[in-house]
Amino acid sequence: MLSLKYIRENTGYVQESLTHKQSQVNISNLLEFDIQRRNCLKEVEVLRAEKNQVSNSIAELKKAGGNAEKDIAEMRSVSNRIKTVEADLRKVEESIANDIYYVPNIVHSSVPVGKNETENIVIKKWGDVPEFSFDPKDHLSLGEDLQLFDFKRSVKMAGAGFPLYTGLGAKLERALINFMLDFHTSKHNYTELFPPFLAHTNAMQNTGQLPKFKEDMYQIPEDALYCIPTAEVPVTNFHQGEIIPEAELPKKYAAYSACFRREAGSYGKDTRGLIRVHQFNKVELVKFVHPDESYKELETLLENAEAILQALGLHYRILELCSGDLSFSAAKCYDLEVWSPAENKYLEVSSCSNFENFQARRSNIRYRNKSTGKSELLHTLNGSGVATPRLMVALLETYQQKDGTIKLPTALHPFMNLEKISIP
RNA sequence: GGAGAGUUGGCAGAGCGGUAAUGCAGCGGAUUGCUAAUCCGUCAACCUUUAAUUUGGUUGCACAAGUUCAAAUCUUGUACUCUCCGCCA
Known part of the structure; x- marks a missing residue:
């Protein structure tokens, strides 16, 4: 299979290859999923970073014998938010995995172009x-x-x-x-x-x-x-x-x-x-x-x-x-x-x-x-x-x-x- | 078919709720008077940023669900590997 990154960065060449191979596979869906995925990823990663930070401060507070109730309450809502975005992310990644296995290999430049x-x-x-x-x-x-x-x-x-x-x-x-x-x-x-x-x-x-x-x-x-x-x-x-x-x-x-x-x-x-x-x-x-x-x-x-x-x-x-x-x-x-x-x-x-x-x-x-x-x-x-x-x-x-x-x-x-x- | 054990980086191997030890190999560098040693760094994937092999971040402990503020660690399910028993060419 091709890597998604390769398809993203060489869209023109991949599309040309598909045409030359007489393939009906549509990579625009895949590219759309790719954008969705990266948007989700960004959101998830920011939330996770926050989670890690608060989680650390909870750990330190507990070690010092302090009260972490406030942080724990905050973490609850962050965690819930992460769960919903992660679910979206998983859905998009599933769609990508399904599609990308059907994308054929690219054609080498030395191959003569022909229909059949x-x-x-x-x-x-x-x-x-x-x-x-x-x-x-x-x-x-x-x-x-x-x-x-x-x-x-x-x-x-x-x-x-x-x-x-x-x-x-x-x-x-x-x-x-x-x-x-x-x-x-x-x-x-x-x-x-x-x-x-x-x-x-x-x-x-x-x-x-x-x-x-x-x-x-x-x-x-x-x-x-x-x-x-x-x-x-x-x-x-x-x-x-x-x-x-x-x-x-x-x-x-x-x-x-x-x-x-x-x-x-x-x-x-x-x-x-x-x-x-x-x-x-x-x-x-x-x-x-x-x-x-x-x-x-x-x-x-x-x-x-x-x-x-x-x-x-x-x-x-x-x-x-x-x-x-x-x-x-x-x-x-x-x-x-x-x-x-x-x-x-x-x-x-x-x-x-x-x-x-x-x-x-x-x-x-x-x-x-x-x-x-x-x-x-x-x-x-x-x-x-x-x-x-x-x-x-x-x-x-x-x-x-x-x-x-x-x-x-x-x-x-x-x-x-x-x-x-x-x-x- | 039955019972048990296991699955952590390239390999070996610890951790058994609070940032994934350590060793070996590889790569980069430093140093020393030479078949080599010692020290330091690096060592996966992804996102972001960049002139860049730069920056910041996230993930990653077989896979998946769950419990929890927090999971390599607890619970459940699945896959695979190994050992023993049974059956068998």
């Missing part, structure tokens, strides 16, 4: 669009022929949108996860975490999923817990409330988790197979960095995610998201999209975002500034490195052979103990 996803900018393409001497099958028929997943039976367990991997499909899914975790920890120096898959309200609020996106999440009301939509939630909260010595920055974590998303409102879109699902697997990269370094760190984060697709030899492109397509908490974001030969389009497998201090303020994550000795909010970033379902789609479709087998890229051989997936 059609105005995102392709900044890079890597590899070639694969060509086939035969009619390539889509991932669904490949999966069926090779018995890699079973969408009919998964319905018996959890319903549509919950993928069930079978046989070599299950093994391939596991291989992808292991490959990515090993890759990031050994080559990019991330520390591996294996987090809880449920999180409470507070953790969800800290990363920005709550309160705005409640209906997108699976909930367990009995225990006030939510199924995490991404490992970003537990991993960012790893350092919640902590002050990290500046010398220890950046902190880098890689974590596998299952991810749960209700995808409310998206029914009918991309419902085929693995392309849009309620539960999927993902390796997430999270960084805690010095504010001066966060945009440099965003570039390396993107490179780390790209390296996975490169190692697997998959054609992809990078989008720089325009302001209108930026998510609630992000100040800047790149999307990685991998090529699906059968869909004949690019599929998003990763978003790499800089949240600046938006999440850090909510989560109270700071670093100790070495030169001033003061604690300051740090910047958080995260990116998928990467999500498996669409990666699987691209992988199967890209590496399919004329005889119906899948020739696996060498990077996966040690994880599969196999070079080729063939008809059982």
Whole structure:
């Protein structure tokens, strides 16, 4: 979240950011509350100062054995007055707290202004669009022929949108996860975490999923817990409330988790197979960095995610998201999209975002500034490195052979103990 | 599920109705003939004021209600942590 002080002092810039983000949030209410709050505060503080003074003289009188009846009578009325003004103050502060959690992050100055996803900018393409001497099958028929997943039976367990991997499909899914975790920890120096898959309200609020996106999440009301939509939630909260010595920055974590998303409102879109699902697997990269370094760190984060697709030899492109397509908490974001030969389009497998201090303020994550000795909010970033379902789609479709087998890229051989997936 | 203990600054830790001790670490300064010591100050948030890292003030003892002239301290509720018992992969 933004600080109220920041909104007050940079109203023009915040408003411009909101417009660019296509946000309907109204900050004039917030500013009005801010004025009310400061008026109340002034009044309360004067009264409290008086209270403290009289209170001291009562204490001294009593110590000296004198009579404090007059002061006590005065204090009674002051105390009552304080109570009513405090009640007003509390009301205003509640209104502020309610509103400010719905104000999205500001947009970084380097982000192109645009209305929606059609105005995102392709900044890079890597590899070639694969060509086939035969009619390539889509991932669904490949999966069926090779018995890699079973969408009919998964319905018996959890319903549509919950993928069930079978046989070599299950093994391939596991291989992808292991490959990515090993890759990031050994080559990019991330520390591996294996987090809880449920999180409470507070953790969800800290990363920005709550309160705005409640209906997108699976909930367990009995225990006030939510199924995490991404490992970003537990991993960012790893350092919640902590002050990290500046010398220890950046902190880098890689974590596998299952991810749960209700995808409310998206029914009918991309419902085929693995392309849009309620539960999927993902390796997430999270960084805690010095504010001066966060945009440099965003570039390396993107490179780390790209390296996975490169190692697997998959054609992809990078989008720089325009302001209108930026998510609630992000100040800047790149999307990685991998090529699906059968869909004949690019599929998003990763978003790499800089949240600046938006999440850090909510989560109270700071670093100790070495030169001033003061604690300051740090910047958080995260990116998928990467999500498996669409990666699987691209992988199967890209590496399919004329005889119906899948020739696996060498990077996966040690994880599969196999070079080729063939008809059982 | 049952019983008990606890939650105070970056950390450790006292206070148990009358201005939140003290130690360590950090930062700033002073001093001393050097891997360091000693002394002083500072050490959260907010409001106000300022050229300012200045001034004045308020708050802050897990959170919330209450009692009181006055609450870290008393009462009640809630959350979380730990210990023991029970159940269990």
